[in-house]
Amino acid sequence: MYRSYQPLKPVTNRYLQQRWDQNNYENHRRKVSSALPVVDNKGMRTPAHVQLKLKKLQLQDERLSVIDRDNRLLASKLADIVCSKGLVDHRNQYHLRSLNADKRREELLLVSRQNQAIYQRITSRQSEYRRHLWLDDWERAERRRDDISRYPRGLAQKQKSHRKVKFAAEGSERTTSCSNTDTDRTERET
Numbered sequence: 001m002y003r004s005y006q007p008l009k010p011v012t013n014r015y016l017q018q019r020w021d022q023n024n025y026e027n028h029r030r031k032v033s034s035a036l037p038v039v040d041n042k043g044m045r046t047p048a049h050v051q052l053k054l055k056k057l058q059l060q061d062e063r064l065s066v067i068d069r070d071n072r073l074l075a076s077k078l079a080d081i082v083c084s085k086g087l088v089d090h091r092n093q094y095h096l097r098s099l100n101a102d103k104r105r106e107e108l109l110l111v112s113r114q115n116q117a118i119y120q121r122i123t124s125r126q127s128e129y130r131r132h133l134w135l136d137d138w139e140r141a142e143r144r145r146d147d148i149s150r151y152p153r154g155l156a157q158k159q160k161s162h163r164k165v166k167f168a169a170e171g172s173e174r175t176t177s178c179s180n181t182d183t184d185r186t187e188r189e190t
Contacts, residue, residue: 005018070078098104 005014005021007014007017011017030151142153
């Protein structure tokens, strides 16, 4: 590489060209350093009410006032303890009271009265089911089943019921009858 200045364009005097180029470069650097931005990129200033946060200060003051009040109460209690003869107040006879006990009691009474009224209405009402109709229908269905079936249902029970059995101990003959509700019902029907 050459030590002498090499201009970009062909010139007659290199030394003068070097001086002019140096002056142009320094002017350029001075303009760049003193140039102001065309676009404002600083952003918005934060508003004072956001920056100050008055609510936070108010809450902090309230918290400090509560702490001061508690400290004063504790200091007065400690002063009372120091000034007293050393007696200890250890009796805690507090009666527990609920603020809404009366209202809850009234609601409970209201619910119990309503339940009693519902119970009275239910018990005083006559049944809408007709049991004797159900029984008649059932007996009719049994008769149809016996009519349709090949072997009637109570026939074997009837034959067993008229048998005579001898008991050796007594020597007399007794007739035993089977107590079956199905056979009794079929006997009553025939």
